[in-house]
Amino acid sequence: MPEKKEIKCPNCGSTRCIKNGKVKGKQTYLCKDCFSRFSLNRKRQRYPDRIKKEAVAMYKEGYTLSQIARKLNVKVQTVHYWLKAYRN
DSSP states (O other), X not given: OOOOOOOOOTTTOOXXXXXXXXXXXXXXXXXXXXXXXXXXXXXXXXXXXXXHHHHHHHHHTTOOHHXXXXXXXXXXXXXXXXXHHHHO
């Protein structure tokens, strides 16, 4: 009999996780402790530091978030997070 693979929540580390549908053909899970929804082997898109620095420089020059996002081909919310992190 095959062993059941233990699923751990990437947010809180709990093993109390249940299947919760599929997204783009990949199984998703729901943590019963922190209610985080996740999939296994997820790959987050990371942007190079030079792109982030360019966004900050453009903001200092007076560009709007929308203009920066369009020029760098990223989401406006992503630019917002970068600028928020820069200020802190």
